[in-house]
Amino acid sequence: MATQLPKLPDVERLSERHGGLISNRPWEGFGEFIIIRFLSFPNHPFTLQGTNTYLIGRGPSRLLIDTGEGRPVWSKSLQATLASENASVKTALLTHWHPDHIQGVPDLVKLCPDVKVHKHQPDVGEQYDITDGQVFSVEGATLKAHSTPGHTGDHMVFVLEEEGAMFTGDNVLGHGTSVFDDLSVYLSTLAKMQEYFLRRDGPCRAYPGHGAVIDDGKAKIAEYIQHRQQREEEVLHVLKHGVLVGKDEHASSAQIEPKELRAWTPIELVKIIYHDVPENLHLPAAYGVTQVLKKLEGDGGVVRESEGKGEERFRVVV
Structure with a gap:
C-alpha cells in the first residue's frame, strides 16, 4: 500500500506570504516562508509516508506542530533548518498523544532547551495544557487551537488565521481515511471542522498529520463524512x-x-x-x-x- 503513495520530500517549504497573500510556489517572488514541513519516517504502514511535523512563523522564534517518532534524521533536519534560519522553536504543539507524534520531544528539548511543549490533557512532566480556543502567536503566524476529539480523546487541530488553513492532525489525512476511538464523537468533530471551512469563501488548505497537503479542506472533509455514512x-x-x-x-x-x-x-x-x-x-x-x-x-x-x-x-x- 505504501508504495502507491506519492513520495514526499524529507523537508519541504509549503507556504509563503507575499504582501498578505499566500503562495505555494516558493520560486515566485521574495517573500518569507512561514510553513516548513519535516517528514518523520514511518514505523508503521498506518502512518503513510511518515508523520508530518510543521515549523511555522518567521524570525528567531518559531512554532512547531508535532515531533514525530524520535528519528535521528528528523532532529538533524530540524537542527540544520533552524541554524540556516537563525531561529529556535519557542512553542511546540502536540495534536494528540500517539507515539508517532510525541516521541521526538526529547530531541526537540535538546535542540531548543527553552521550548514549551503543549498538549491537551498534558502528560505528567514538563508539558503545558492546550485549551479550546487558545491562541499561540509568533512573528508571521497566529494559531488558534480547537478541541476535536475523535481520533483520540485529547485531539486538537490548529487554525492558521493568516491563511485560513487548518492543521488537521490525524482527524483528516492526506490519503485514505483515519481511525478513531469513538465514531459518534468523530462524526461530531468532522461536522465541527466542516462548519469552519464552510464559513470561508473558496477552498482552504488543510495540513494533515500524515500524507500530502490537502488543497481543498472543505471538499476533503465532505468526502470523509460521506465515506463514514456509506x-x-x-x-x-x-x-x-x-x-x-x-x-x-x-x-x-x-x-x-x-x-x-x-x-x-x-x-x-x-x-x-x-x-x-x-x-x-x-x-x-x-x-x-x-x-x-x-x-x-x-x-x-x-x-x-x-x-x-x-x-x-x-x-x-x-
Whole structure:
C-alpha cells in the first residue's frame, strides 16, 4: 500500500506570504516562508509516508506542530533548518498523544532547551495544557487551537488565521481515511471542522498529520463524512440482508423475513463489506466496523449479543 503513495520530500517549504497573500510556489517572488514541513519516517504502514511535523512563523522564534517518532534524521533536519534560519522553536504543539507524534520531544528539548511543549490533557512532566480556543502567536503566524476529539480523546487541530488553513492532525489525512476511538464523537468533530471551512469563501488548505497537503479542506472533509455514512449504510444492509447493495441481484428485503435475521460478528461483516480487500487487512477493517456497530447500538439500531466464548455479535433491530 505504501508504495502507491506519492513520495514526499524529507523537508519541504509549503507556504509563503507575499504582501498578505499566500503562495505555494516558493520560486515566485521574495517573500518569507512561514510553513516548513519535516517528514518523520514511518514505523508503521498506518502512518503513510511518515508523520508530518510543521515549523511555522518567521524570525528567531518559531512554532512547531508535532515531533514525530524520535528519528535521528528528523532532529538533524530540524537542527540544520533552524541554524540556516537563525531561529529556535519557542512553542511546540502536540495534536494528540500517539507515539508517532510525541516521541521526538526529547530531541526537540535538546535542540531548543527553552521550548514549551503543549498538549491537551498534558502528560505528567514538563508539558503545558492546550485549551479550546487558545491562541499561540509568533512573528508571521497566529494559531488558534480547537478541541476535536475523535481520533483520540485529547485531539486538537490548529487554525492558521493568516491563511485560513487548518492543521488537521490525524482527524483528516492526506490519503485514505483515519481511525478513531469513538465514531459518534468523530462524526461530531468532522461536522465541527466542516462548519469552519464552510464559513470561508473558496477552498482552504488543510495540513494533515500524515500524507500530502490537502488543497481543498472543505471538499476533503465532505468526502470523509460521506465515506463514514456509506460504511454505516453498508453495515446495516448486510445485517438486514446478508449481502452488500448491488452485490447479489437475487437478494432483496422481501426474501429475508425478520425472524431470519441473525447476529453477526464484526469479522463476518468485514468479509462481505471488504470482500475485495486482501485478507491480511481484514483485522484492521474489523476495528472500524466495530466502531460503526457501537454507534448503531448507541442509536438503538442494533443490539449486542455475547456468546459463551466471549465473542460478541450484533443483531439489527426491526
